[in-house]
Amino acid sequence: MxxxxxxxxxxxxxxxxxxxxxxxxxxxxxxxxxxxxxxxxxxxxxxxxxxxxxxxxxxxxxxxxxxxxxxxxxxxxxxxxxxCARHRPALYADEGWRGRVRQVAKSELDLYSGHWWILDIADQRTALGPGTIAKYDHELRAFDGAGLSDIDRDAALTFVLDFARSSAQARRPDPRAADMAAAWSAWGPRLAAYLGDDYPLAQRVGAAAGEAMDAAYSPAAAWEFGLARVLDALRAVIG
The missing domain is CATH 1.10.10.60 (Homeodomain-like)
Structure with a gap:
């Protein structure tokens, strides 16, 4: 047993x-x-x-x-x-909380990228393990000197990790991605004909974003934009 x-x-x-x-x-x-x-x-x-x-x-x-x-x-x-125990993050290279938190977010994204199956586990008992606790302790230290209470420090970290997890979901390899690219290439003109003058805002913004990213969606662009907003939101609490 x-x-x-x-x-x-x-x-x-x-x-x-x-x-x-x-x-x-x-x-x-x-x-x-x-x-x-x-x-x-x-x-x-x-x-x-x-x-x-x-x-x-x-x-x-x-x-x-x-x-x-x-x-x-x-x-x-x-x-x-x-x-988590094997994913040993590097020592913090930045003296400011913003740089340290960015490092935490990137490390979390790297953890998912190395083991995509982690996204399929939602068992809260993982919080009891030594690897998970050591990771949590290290991540909390990113907020040293930020003047947060213990409760707010935990909440701030959760906010960052939740963003990293959602970003990892969007980056997860999808075997249908190639099919979507082919469909967009083949059916783009016909879609434009169907749309005509309908939904002008969606068409204008979609075209501008697609040209800027050279794709219908860019995980890298979404990551940089989203992480900057996360850090801005934390600054309002920390400041």
Whole structure:
């Protein structure tokens, strides 16, 4: 039987309970099972991480998987916490809060870009893990010297991370993107004919934005514009 999730999350801590000496030694460790699950999710997505598939990759039985991770829901929490622990952000290079917060936002976007499956996990128990807590502590320090209360510091960080998550959703690879580009190229003139003089504002703004970005949508342009507005909004609170 697997340990409780809290003990699995902190399995490397000196205070974590250890298994007994009796019985045959397990072929794999919990950390190896989590590593294999992360590799599988990186390659094929979170839905590919099943007990049967993971067991095949590890060379163990499907039931043995559950002796290491408890449940697939627990496994996802372990995967996310491990990803956070490995995503070690650089030391803050800017002395001002604005530069540090920008660094936090970019680091969060990089985390999603390295593991798109994280966007599919919404289990709040991830907040209990050592990797997630260490990440949270580092991110909070971006607001040092900003004069925020503890509650406002937490809220400000959540505001920034929520923006980064929504931006990551927009950047997530979409196999239909090529189809949309082809459809726009092939059907653009016919769409213009259908529209005629209707929706002049949408047509004017859409044409200007499309020409500026050389695309119907630019994640990079949306990121820079949105992050600047996030920082401006925080300045009103911090100032």
């Amino acid at each position: 697997a340990q409780e999730l809290i003990d699995l999350l902190w399995r490397e801590h000196p205070l974590a309970p250890r298994g007994g000496a009796r019985g045959p030694r397990a072929k794999v460790t919990t950390s190896q099972a989590v590593d294999a699950a992360i590799a599988l999710a990186d390659a094929e997505g979170l839905d590919a991480v099943t007990a049967r598939r993971l067991a095949a990759d590890l060379g163990i039985s499907a039931m043995a998987v559950y002796t290491h991770v408890g449940s697939l829901e627990d496994l996802r929490v372990l995967m996310l916490d491990t990803a």
